[in-house]
Amino acid sequence: MSVVLFPQSSPHPDSNSHEAKPAVPQRLWDEALNNPAEQFLSRCGKRIRGAIVNESFRLAGGDGDAPQQIAEAIELLHAGSLIVDDIEDDSAERRGRPTLHREIGMPLALNTGNWMYFLSLEKIAEAGIDPKSSHRMLVQVVRTVRRCHEGQALDLSAAVDLLQPSEVRPTVLTISRLKTGGLTALSSWLGATAAGANRVTRKAFGRFGMNVGVCLQMRNDLNELRRLLQGEQRLDDLRNARVTWPWAWAAKTMSTSELVVLQSRLRNALGEVEELKSVARRLLDGVGDRGDSFIKTKLERELSLLGEHVESTQSLRSALSKLQGMR
Numbered sequence: 001m002s003v004v005l006f007p008q009s010s011p012h013p014d015s016n017s018h019e020a021k022p023a024v025p026q027r028l029w030d031e032a033l034n035n036p037a038e039q040f041l042s043r044c045g046k047r048i049r050g051a052i053v054n055e056s057f058r059l060a061g062g063d064g065d066a067p068q069q070i071a072e073a074i075e076l077l078h079a080g081s082l083i084v085d086d087i088e089d090d091s092a093e094r095r096g097r098p099t100l101h102r103e104i105g106m107p108l109a110l111n112t113g114n115w116m117y118f119l120s121l122e123k124i125a126e127a128g129i130d131p132k133s134s135h136r137m138l139v140q141v142v143r144t145v146r147r148c149h150e151g152q153a154l155d156l157s158a159a160v161d162l163l164q165p166s167e168v169r170p171t172v173l174t175i176s177r178l179k180t181g182g183l184t185a186l187s188s189w190l191g192a193t194a195a196g197a198n199r200v201t202r203k204a205f206g207r208f209g210m211n212v213g214v215c216l217q218m219r220n221d222l223n224e225l226r227r228l229l230q231g232e233q234r235l236d237d238l239r240n241a242r243v244t245w246p247w248a249w250a251a252k253t254m255s256t257s258e259l260v261v262l263q264s265r266l267r268n269a270l271g272e273v274e275e276l277k278s279v280a281r282r283l284l285d286g287v288g289d290r291g292d293s294f295i296k297t298k299l300e301r302e303l304s305l306l307g308e309h310v311e312s313t314q315s316l317r318s319a320l321s322k323l324q325g326m327r
Contacts, residue, residue, distance in 0.1 A: 036112045040100050041079055049187045050075045052316070056191025056205050059310040066194045073123035073141070074187050080116030081148060081183070083109055088156055089236045117145060133193055140193075144186045151178025159241040161263040165256055169248040176217040176245075177210060184213030201309050208306045215295045215302075221245040222291050225280040238276045241266060249294075250286040258286070 050071035057066035065071070085091075086099040087110055093099060101109035124137050155175045163171065188209030192202045221244040224237050237244050251259055262282055269275035303313045 032108065033112065033115065036100060036104050036108055037116065039103075040083060040112070041075070043095050043097060047071075047075050049078050049184065052184065052187040052209070053191040053194075055315045056188040056209075057195045058191075059306075059313070059316065060192035060195035060197040060201055060205065062191070062195030066191050067127040067129065069123040069127040070129075070137075070190050070194055073120040073127075074183070074190060076116040076120040076123065077141070077145065077186075078183060080113040080120070081179075083113030083116070085152070087113070088152070089240060091234075091236050093234060127194070129194060133196070137190060137193055140186060140189065144182050147178045147182050151175050151182070155179065155242065158243050160243045160247050161241050161267040163243065163263075165251040165259050168243060168251045172243045172245055172248050173214070175243060176214045180217040180220075181210045181213035184216065185209035188212075204306060204309045208302050211298065211302045215298050218245040218291060218295050222284075222287075225284055228277060228280050229284070233273070235271070235273065235276055238266065238269075238279060239271050245291060246283045246287050249290050250283055253288065253290060254286045262286075 053071045053074055054065045058064070082094065083100050086094055087101045087106055091099050092102060097103075099109075100112065103109075121138060121141060124141055125134060127134065127137075129137065151174070154171070158171055158175075160168065185206045186209065189202055189206040192205035197205070221237065224234060224244075225246060227234065228238075236242070250262070254262070262279060265275065265282075266279050269279060303317060306316070307313050
């Protein structure tokens with residue numbers, strides 16, 4: 001994604017002053033904002049969420065791709081949320097490299113992530129969409145970001161080792177819908193809205209994105225455990241006692257006493273890698289193929305339901321196959 005970041009200029013862009021003023025050296029803007037943002041965006045993979053915007057745009061009746069600013073906006077929102085999540089999780093690595101706050105320090109990283117949220121709003125406003133649709137988009141983006149923060153608050157505060165078995169599923173479902181589900185719903189909804197889709201079609205794309213996003217979170221939760229057992233050292237979910245989908249499925253397949261024992265083992269692991277691996281192994285054994293089966297069935301159902309509103313969902317199916325397993 002080519003993003004024009006901060007230009008070499010001192011006056012505020014709305015300033016009416018014609019008085020010559022010394023320019024801020026470009027290197028200062030680069031060090032403070034441009035380089036951190038561009039460096040992080042360069043590692044953000046295949047930008048599948050932007051692809052979902054474009055596929056939804058075409059499926060909803062648009063010609064070609066959606067306005068570039070809309071796809072960029074959703075990628076900026078996603079990238080900003082990853083930077084902030086990594087800070088709040090104290091994560092050490094993101095896609096094979098140190099997390100941004102480990103590379104440049106927490107203050108600059110936090111500012112960069114927050115700045116991306118606001119830049120995404122500006123992108124939407126400048127996308128050239130008719131005023132009514134543009135306003136609708138901006139309202140939905142703000143609502144989604146607010147809900148993402150509500151989901152993050154719950155994600156950070158709820159500890160899976162302290163929940164009753166009956167509390168696990170509703171908690172992780174709410175977190176998933178507010179965070180990953182909400183952002184994916186926004187991707188598909190923005191594409192349909194930019195195409196001029198009617199209310200029923202927009203709602204169908206939003207529902208599709210929401211449920212697909214929840215499935216993607218399920219896949220991510222499973223993959224983190226599996227990769228841990230394969231030698232990767234990303235321990236965030238277990239180390240932080242996050243409420244994840246394997247725990248929800250385990251609450252269905254294990255007896256209450258078995259689950260309580262596993263919760264106790266997690267609580268007493270104190271971040272010790274081998275013990276966390278042992279907990280991960282027991283969780284995966286308890287879940288079996290339940291998670292993979294549920295994800296496959298749910299995605300097929302959502303594609304089928306969306307197919308009632310569009311001619312073909314094959315291009316979305318391809319995009320989703322790439323998105324699974326990415327974080």
